[in-house]
Amino acid sequence: MSRRPFVAGNWKMNLNRAGAAELAGVVARGSAEVGAAVECAVCPAFVHLDAVRHALEGSEVRLGAQDLYFEPDGAFTGEVSTAMLQDLGVRYVLTGHSERRHVIGETDDLVSRKTTAAIGAGLDVILCVGETIEQRRGGETDSVNERQVRAGLAGITAEQMSRITIAYEPVWAIGTGVTATPDDAQAAHARIREVLGEVHGAEIAAATRIQYGGSVKPENAASLFSMPDIDGGLIGGAALKGPGFLEIMRAACT
Numbered sequence: 458m459s460r461r462p463f464v465a466g467n468w469k470m471n472l473n474r475a476g477a478a479e480l481a482g483v484v485a486r487g488s489a490e491v492g493a494a495v496e497c498a499v500c501p502a503f504v505h506l507d508a509v510r511h512a513l514e515g516s517e518v519r520l521g522a523q524d525l526y527f528e529p530d531g532a533f534t535g536e537v538s539t540a541m542l543q544d545l546g547v548r549y550v551l552t553g554h555s556e557r558r559h560v561i562g563e564t565d566d567l568v569s570r571k572t573t574a575a576i577g578a579g580l581d582v583i584l585c586v587g588e589t590i591e592q593r594r595g596g597e598t599d600s601v602n603e604r605q606v607r608a609g610l611a612g613i614t615a616e617q618m619s620r621i622t623i624a625y626e627p628v629w630a631i632g633t634g635v636t637a638t639p640d641d642a643q644a645a646h647a648r649i650r651e652v653l654g655e656v657h658g659a660e661i662a663a664a665t666r667i668q669y670g671g672s673v674k675p676e677n678a679a680s681l682f683s684m685p686d687i688d689g690g691l692i693g694g695a696a697l698k699g700p701g702f703l704e705i706m707r708a709a710c711t
């Protein structure tokens with residue numbers, strides 16, 4: 458089963474409007490050169506979505522958001538609905554990012570509600586999972602990933618799985634400069650794919666893309682992406698520099 462690699466930039470709480478539009482322009486122009494072999498998305502802050510959408514016009518780069526709220530509308534101060542995102546041309550949304558789980562305090566249940574709401578509304582989802590360093594040291598990597606995958610997908614049907622990407626992002630590798638070895642990442646991805654098989658069957662498991670995230674850089678991207686169960690990456694810090702991000706995209710074209 459061949460899966461089209463998918464590289465997404467998570468810009469987090471960085472850049473200003475002009476900087477976000479400029480970076481999007483660089484990615485848009487560069488992606489034309491990379492071509493259709495790799496799918497690409499960028500996820501700017503909510504307040505930059507509109508500017509980035511304009512900068513991406515005419516390119517194949519997809520627009521993603523970093524979060525959403527699961528209610529359709531109402532008295533939820535500070536939150537952003539799926540319809541608001543779609544109105545801005547958003548196609549992808551991240552759920553369960555480790556900074557939302559561990560810094561903001563999102564639970565598995567909230568991640569599940571957000572994932573279900575996003576898919577129900579017609580958005581595509583990148584569901585992020587991954588263990589902390591304590592959990593890894595305690596031998597809990599696979600059980601944590603399994604729990605987060607099963608919980609995150611609790612409301613998702615087999616038919617909807619084609620709009621789900623999983624991002625395996627070990628928390629200890631995010632923003633630290635310490636990357637999982639290709640073998641360690643591959644082992645975690647293979648186990649996540651098994652869990653997908655237990656939930657939705659072998660065919661869906663084989664078709665679902667699993668990105669690796671956590672200190673992916675131009676220098677290590679090719680060795681990670683060459684592993685059989687790694688289908689591209691979710692890139693944080695290295696996505697903030699256009700040329701480096703394009704290099705990572707090229708590394709996914711194998």
Ligand code: PGA
Pocket residue numbers: 467626630631632633634670671672673691692693694695
């Ligand atoms: P990083 O972040 O590439 O800066 O480690 C990855 C992510 O949080 O998605």
